[in-house]
Amino acid sequence: MVYHSVEGSTEALARAVAAGSVDVDGAGSPLVIGLGESDIAHGRLANQELIPALEDMQAIVFGSPTFMGGPTAQFKAFADATSEIWERQAWRDRVAAGFTIGSNFSGDQLATLQYFHVLAMQHGMICAGLDIPGGHDDAGRNRLGAQGGLVAHSADGKVDPSDLDTARYLGRRVTDLARRLAS
Numbered sequence: 001m002v003y004h005s006v007e008g009s010t011e012a013l014a015r016a017v018a019a020g021s022v023d024v025d026g027a028g029s030p031l032v033i034g035l036g037e038s039d040i041a042h043g044r045l046a047n048q049e050l051i052p053a054l055e056d057m058q059a060i061v062f063g064s065p066t067f068m069g070g071p072t073a074q075f076k077a078f079a080d081a082t083s084e085i086w087e088r089q090a091w092r093d094r095v096a097a098g099f100t101i102g103s104n105f106s107g108d109q110l111a112t113l114q115y116f117h118v119l120a121m122q123h124g125m126i127c128a129g130l131d132i133p134g135g136h137d138d139a140g141r142n143r144l145g146a147q148g149g150l151v152a153h154s155a156d157g158k159v160d161p162s163d164l165d166t167a168r169y170l171g172r173r174v175t176d177l178a179r180r181l182a183s
């Protein structure tokens with residue numbers, strides 16, 4: 001997983017996605033990369049170790065808050081740095097998924113998920129969305145109803161427990177799908 005978070009709400013979702021992945025029998029510890037200030041310099045990814053570390057992953061989940069209707073500049077710097085991976089299609093057939101959060105209920109978070117989808121398609125990956133129809137889950141997950149990935153909302157920086165449950169579900173789903181595809 002690769003995510004960027006400024007104030008911590010995306011990070012909370014990332015932790016829940018990681019916890020969901022561990023729920024899957026036989027899954028190893030997930031690689032969780034939170035992009036930090038020192039990873040980016042002059043608008044470009046400076047940490048040369050991040051991308052090689054992802055090469056063996058069977059699934060990669062992308063996470064970013066929605067900033068001005070898209071992923072953050074820091075996440076985009078990471079994405080731009082995957083062009084060498086793209087040339088080799090080294091992430092071909094890996095499972096991809098995404099999550100985002102915004103302070104508005106309909107603050108164009110979908111555009112961030114769609115950016116993740118395009119990135120995944122550029123890499124020849126297989127996108128997993130949420131198989132939970134909004135408003136039709138006994139546990140109340142996917143409360144905002146997006147199925148292209150997780151859209152979360154927080155007006156005050158606190159992450160809704162339902163969004164955390166949905167994030168955990170997404171982590172479990174992606175890991176399970178990757179395991180089934182690999183076999």
Ligand SMILES: Cc1cc2nc3c(=O)[nH]c(=O)nc-3n(C[C@H](O)[C@H](O)[C@H](O)COP(=O)(O)O)c2cc1C
Nearest residue numbers: 005006007008009010065067068069102103104107
């Ligand atoms: C520069 C900036 C742009 C933002 N743009 C949006 C936006 O387009 N839509 C939205 O719903 N929220 C927007 N927000 C709110 C953040 O997405 C929200 O506060 C989020 O929870 C921050 O994530 P973090 O806690 O991981 O940093 C914006 C916040 C900032 C600082």
